[in-house]
Amino acid sequence: MSDLKRSLGEAVAAAFAAQGLPAELGRVTASDRPDLADFQCNGALPAAKVAGKPPREIAAAVVEALSGHPLLQSVEIAGLGFINLRVSPGALSDRAREIAGDERTGAGEVAEARRIIVDYGGPNVAKPMHVGHLRASIIGESVKRLYRFRGDEVLGDAHFGDWGFQMGLLIVASCDEDTFVRTLMDRLTGTAPLSPADEVQVMGALADHIDLPLLDRLYPEAAGKAKTDVEYRDRARRATAELQGGRLGYRLLWKHFVKVSRVALEREFHALGIDFDLWKGESDVDALIDPMVRELDAKGLLADDQGARVIHLARPGETKKKKAPDGTVYEAPSPDPLLVVSSEGSAMYGTTDLATVLDRRRTFDPHLILYCVDQRQADHFEQVFRASYLAGYAEPGSLEHIGFGTMNGPDGKPFKTREGGVLKLHDLIEMTRAKARERLTEAGLGGELEPAEFEETAHKVAVAALKFADLSNYRGTSYIFDLDRFSSFEGKTGPYLLYQAVRIKSLLRRAESERLQPGRIAIVEPAERELAMLLDAFDAALIEAYDKKAPNFIAEHAFKLAQSFSRFYAACPILQAGNEATAASRLTLAVTTLKQLELALDLLGIETPERM
Ligand code: ARG
Numbered sequence: 326m327s328d329l330k331r332s333l334g335e336a337v338a339a340a341f342a343a344q345g346l347p348a349e350l351g352r353v354t355a356s357d358r359p360d361l362a363d364f365q366c367n368g369a370l371p372a373a374k375v376a377g378k379p380p381r382e383i384a385a386a387v388v389e390a391l392s393g394h395p396l397l398q399s400v401e402i403a404g405l406g407f408i409n410l411r412v413s414p415g416a417l418s419d420r421a422r423e424i425a426g427d428e429r430t431g432a433g434e435v436a437e438a439r440r441i442i443v444d445y446g447g448p449n450v451a452k453p454m455h456v457g458h459l460r461a462s463i464i465g466e467s468v469k470r471l472y473r474f475r476g477d478e479v480l481g482d483a484h485f486g487d488w489g490f491q492m493g494l495l496i497v498a499s500c501d502e503d504t505f506v507r508t509l510m511d512r513l514t515g516t517a518p519l520s521p522a523d524e525v526q527v528m529g530a531l532a533d534h535i536d537l538p539l540l541d542r543l544y545p546e547a548a549g550k551a552k553t554d555v556e557y558r559d560r561a562r563r564a565t566a567e568l569q570g571g572r573l574g575y576r577l578l579w580k581h582f583v584k585v586s587r588v589a590l591e592r593e594f595h596a597l598g599i600d601f602d603l604w605k606g607e608s609d610v611d612a613l614i615d616p617m618v619r620e621l622d623a624k625g626l627l628a629d630d631q632g633a634r635v636i637h638l639a640r641p642g643e644t645k646k647k648k649a650p651d652g653t654v655y656e657a658p659s660p661d662p663l664l665v666v667s668s669e670g671s672a673m674y675g676t677t678d679l680a681t682v683l684d685r686r687r688t689f690d691p692h693l694i695l696y697c698v699d700q701r702q703a704d705h706f707e708q709v710f711r712a713s714y715l716a717g718y719a720e721p722g723s724l725e726h727i728g729f730g731t732m733n734g735p736d737g738k739p740f741k742t743r744e745g746g747v748l749k750l751h752d753l754i755e756m757t758r759a760k761a762r763e764r765l766t767e768a769g770l771g772g773e774l775e776p777a778e779f780e781e782t783a784h785k786v787a788v789a790a791l792k793f794a795d796l797s798n799y800r801g802t803s804y805i806f807d808l809d810r811f812s813s814f815e816g817k818t819g820p821y822l823l824y825q826a827v828r829i830k831s832l833l834r835r836a837e838s839e840r841l842q843p844g845r846i847a848i849v850e851p852a853e854r855e856l857a858m859l860l861d862a863f864d865a866a867l868i869e870a871y872d873k874k875a876p877n878f879i880a881e882h883a884f885k886l887a888q889s890f891s892r893f894y895a896a897c898p899i900l901q902a903g904n905e906a907t908a909a910s911r912l913t914l915a916v917t918t919l920k921q922l923e924l925a926l927d928l929l930g931i932e933t934p935e936r937m
Contacts, residue, residue, distance in 0.1 A: 328431060328864050329412055329420055330355070330364060332396060337366050337408070340390035344383065346372045351387075353410065355862065362401075362409035363858055369406040380406025412858075418848045421857040425846060425913050430921040433864050434476035435871075441479045442685055443469040445697035446594065446601065449486035450586045451495050451540040454593060455747035456740050456806075457699055460729050463795045465697035466599045466930045467876040468727065474928060475871055480689060483594075485606035487583050488677055491544065493565030495582055496575055497557070498547035503534050506578070513574030524577070531581040537589055540582065566669040569611065583608075593750050598788060598930050610680035614672050617680050618665060621716060632668035638711040663708040675709055682713045682724065693723050695874060700728030700801065727874045730803030732795070740806050754787065760812045761786040761820075768814050770824075770937040782934040786812070789819030789931045796929050797880040817884050819931060825887040826926070826933040828894075829919040835900060836912055843916050844909025852889075852896040856914055859889045863921055867928075876929055883925040890918045 330353055338351030350368030357365065369387065373380040384406040391400045391410075398413035412420075424431040445465020448454050469481040500507040509527070513519075519527065551558040568575040583606070594600070618634070621627050627634045639658035647657040663675045672680075685691055696706055706726035713719040731739045742748045761783040765771040771779045794811040798804045814820045848857050859882075866882035869875075899915060902908035923933055 328861050329396065329416070329858075330862070330865055333364055333394075333410055333412075336391060336394055336396075337368070337387060337410075340387040341368060341372065343390060344372075344376070344386055346375060346383070350375075355858075356409065358409075359855065359858075361403070363412045364410040365403075366408040366410070369408060373406065384408050414848050414854075417854060417857050417861075418846055420861055421846045421848055421914070421917070424860050424863075424921075425917040430917060430924060431861065431863050432474070432867055432924065438476045438478055439692035440689060441472050441477045442689065442691045442694045443472070443479060443481045443697060444484045444694060445469070445481060446483045446599065447486060447698060448483060448586075448590050448594075449491060450582050450606075451544045452486070452491060453541050453544075453747070454590065454750040456732050456750065456753060457747075459750055459753065459791070460732060460795055460800075461697050461699065462594065462597065462599045463792050463930065464727070464729055464800050464876060465695075467792075467796055467879070467928060468695060468697060468874055470928050470930065471867065471871055471876065471879065475867065480602045480691075481600075482603040482605050483601040484681070485583075485587075485604060487579075488569070488607035488611065488672065489674055490561065490565050490671075491548070492568055492579055492582070493561040493563070494547040494551060495540065495544060496564040496568065496578055497561045498543040499535060499578060502539070502543060505534055506531070510574040510578065513572075513577065515573055516571040518573065519577075527577055528581060531578060532585075535578075535581060535585070537585050540585060562667070562669050562671070566667075566671040569671050579608075589751075593754065596754055596784075596788075597791075598932060605681075607674075607677035607681070610677055610684050611672075613680045613684055614676060617683060621665065624716065626712075626715060627665060628662070630662065633664055634666040635662035635664050636712045636715065637662045638708055638715070660704060660707050660711065663712045675705065675712070678705075678709045679712055679716070679718070682709070682718045683716075686718060691723070693725065694719070696724070696726045698726065698728065700730055702726070703728055725874075727800065729800040730798075733803050733805050735805060735807075737805070753791075757787040757791055757808060757812065758783055760808050761790065764812045764814065764820065765937065770814070774936065778936075782937055785932050785934045786820050786823060789823050789926075791819070792929055792931050793819030793822065793880060796876045797884070799877050800875055822883055822887050822922070822926060822931070823933050824937065825890060826919060826922050827935070827937045829890065829915055829922070830933075830935060832894075832899065832915060833912075833919070836915075839900060841900065841908055841912060843913040844906065846910045846913050847906070849907075850897050852893040853911070853914065856886075856889045856893045856918065859886050860914075860917060860921060863925070879925050879928050883922060883929070886918060886922055886925070890915075890922075 334351065334353045337353055338348040341351040342348040350372045351366060352368060353364045353366045355364060356362040369380040369384040372383045376383060381402055384402045387408055388400050388402060391397060396412055396416040397410060399411045401409045403409050443465050446458060446462045448458055465481065469479055473479040500510055551561055564575065568579055621636065626636050628637055637658070638660050643659050644656040645659035646654050648654055664673045665676050667673055685694060698706070703726060710724045713724060714721045734740045740748060765783060765786060771782055774782060790812040797817060810816070811818060812820055814824050848854055863882060866878045870878035893914070897911055899908055899911045902911060926933060
């Protein structure tokens with residue numbers, strides 16, 4: 326099953342090739358002037374340069390070759406030599422029927438399935454999740470769903486941040502905060518494990534002393550203190566190294582931190598419809614690190630750098646300008662070397678990432694790992710990727726950073742709360758839900774719903790508002806957080822799309838109660854034509870989103886589809902079509918639109934309510 330654009334593209338490409346011209350010039354695109362044509366090809370203009378002939382002459386030969394093509398009603402030359410193609414109503418009706426009969430409403434699959442890991446979300450133990458993690462989660466979830474939908478074998482991994490310096494900070498902060506914890510830590514300094522019964526007791530005692538609100542308070546305080554207090558920072562560094570070295574008390578305390586954070590995080594992710602296949606953490610590769618370091622050393626990749634061990638990554642001539650503390654500018658190798666073992670002997674962010682590449686290769690052997698992480702970490706990933714390739718842990722090109730811009734406040738800087746702190750994801754969800762309730766009420770929606778269903782609908786509206794606002798932008802672009810706009814039922818928003826989907830659902834319920842059956846599609850009216858053309862464009866949108874790892878192409882398609890349906894519904898009555906065959910055809914178009922719209926929304930991670 327092929328969409329019209331592809332089928333016509335092939336025909337036009339063949340017509341170019343028949344004139345001895347490059348077939349690529351035969352590319353067709355959706356027409357800029359839907360009133361004149363469905364598709365257009367602009368290739369005759371560049372072809373004219375290649376062939377040394379006037380563009381209209383080339384276009385004429387293409388038109389000639391295409392005349393009588395079964396899909397076409399007309400093919401014409403316009404302006405300087407543009408080729409305008411109009412699909413015949415019969416061919417369009419056939420294609421619409423084909424889409425209507427397909428579970429996937431015309432969406433194709435990859436020719437060869439690959440094993441893919443999407444590393445996204447990236448929450449950290451005890452550091453409250455903030456809006457930066459929101460984008461990683463929303464975009465990553467969508468990319469994961471899209472890749473899986475197109476047939477790849479995909480695993481989504483949260484890559485929980487549970488092994489770095491922040492753990493040392495929390496250990497030190499907890500000891501300073503609570504005498505019981507400190508005493509316990511002073512007693513359990515060895516590395517031999519406790520008996521299971523003793524461990525249960527210790528874990529229970531820790532739970533009595535350290536809960537989530539306390540962790541939420543301790544982390545920012547400790548992080549702030551470490552910035553100015555060198556001695557404090559060194560203590561935290563030592564604690565990090567000792568934790569990684571297996572000091573029993575620290576391990577148990579750490580285990581407790583991880584447990585407490587995980588519960589809260591899972592709840593928040595779940596509320597957002599984000600589900601990881603793997604909840605692996607940085608700590609999961611701990612056992613791989615020592616052998617990895619030895620192996621890197623044996624391969625001659627490690628160099629000493631003031632007591633630390635690094636991998637040099639810059640190739641000869643790769644430099645960037647750097648500023649020394651005294652202000653002089655000099656050329657330094659770029660990218661920076663990857664820090665593998667710190668001078669305290671601990672594993673760093675890059676170390677765990679490198680070992681994770683190795684671990685993933687051993688356990689899943691992926692063709693591709695996509696890292697859906699803030700663009701500001703681009704240098705980090707450049708380092709990790711180069712080191713992985715050098716060490717032979719991944720095929721060159723098989724690691725890719727899908728970076729994204731920031732969600733900004735009205736001041737154009739990364740979003741902060743009014744008090745200037747980072748907004749916790751939990752509060753953001755609450756805030757958006759409150760807004761969604763307000764919007765529903767204001768729009769006169771949801772009034773007939775039972776309280777529980779109203780709540781559920783408000784939640785879906787809130788999630789749609791947040792996710793669609795994010796995913797409708799190309800991921801690389803930063804955008805301004807504007808809850809009023811995001812949650813409106815009008816405009817290019819998630820709630821608008823939900824509203825359109827719910828409208829179709831209610832129409833279908835009415836049709837059913839009037840015993841109206843969907844039937845054979847026949848495309849006649851311009852609004853039907855426009856809708857059928859959009860249904861046909863789904864696969865191309867998915868392919869573009871897939872290739873560019875950019876869900877905004879799906880968002881764009883969903884929005885256009887909903888708008889087109891709205892025009893169709895206004896112009897083409899269904900229940901009052903006046904004739905059974907027309908009503909049946911339009912009903913099938915409505916059923917198919919809903920199916921495709923819900924598929925597209927699902928790929929964005931957005932669920933539609935039954936009613937509003
Ligand atoms: N935990 C990290 C952070 O909050 C993000 C992790 C991204 N993934 C990775 N493999 N490094 O910045």
